[in-house]
Amino acid sequence: MKCVQQSDVGQPAKVLHFVERSKPVPAYGEVLVKMLASPINPSDMMFVQGIYGSKPQLPQTPGFEGVGIVEASGGGLKGKLFVGKRVAVLNKAAGNWAEYAVVPASQVIPLSKQLSVEQAATFFVNPATAWIMTQEVLQVAKGDYLLQTAAASSLGKMVVRLGQTLGFETINVVRNEHSAAALRQAGTKHVVIFDPTSFSNEAQSTLSLTEQVRSIVGDAAIKHAIDPVGGATAAAILPLLAQDGRMLLFGTLSDEPLSFAPRTLMASQSSIEGFWLGNFMNNKNLLFKLRLVRRITKLILSGVLATEIDAAFPLEQIADAVNHAATSGRKGKTLLKIADA
16 A cells, blocks of 8 residues: 655654555454545644654654545444444544554544545544634633634634634734734734744743733733643743633644743632643543534534645655645645545
């Protein structure tokens, strides 16, 4: 079968290669999935570079997310029920950038035929994260403020649209005017430009963000925040949290530690929590997952949680694909188109 194989840890375009190897065989409790498409997410790129939460077991085929058709079961009731169905493939061990992937039956979820291959391939990492963080974990209510960083990302735009649909207000932090203009053009109400590297010290940085945000919300409480950046950006958000406020950290884009005075949390009794979609889903039963899929499917079909696809590449062009995925200014996801539906 055709697949992408990682030979070393490093720059994706240099360590990823198109190869052919034998088709895998599912063990008991596993299913064999004929892959149709898989996106190139930031988590995939970080995995290849060796800076993700889990490390590649070389030689390794990357790819955490995707869509495919279950071709065979290695045994077990759940696997047999999925044979012939189109499913989202949540591959915890990676391996979706291939013609075939073998995963535990618990890591595939049937999807509606109404979804295009592109939307099915990108079903979980962004749409599910946007919904789960805001509604299942933080439980942001109508009228509440939610502050988010990296707001011009695909996930950030989903959170904006989700707020517009459900009635909560988003305060959207971006690093430059280009990103801010794109959000405003899309109808985003509250946009803040903030880059901590442009300030000479931490106090100035925090003050700048505080002044901008307070000019929007006044004395209103900010109970919720989500941040995929970390470092100085996340640290500058903490003083803005209201009494018992909560911030979810769900990424490490800055690759810098979080540095802040303990009194920042003590005074407001606010909290910082980590969020990892895979861990959250592992603790949920099939009924919860099926209900979640139905809800997210409706929101994707309505456009609220839909993913914009910027470009698609075959496996043979993996170097071009990852280079494109790393390009700034893209208008959507880069997809690996593996087979026709």
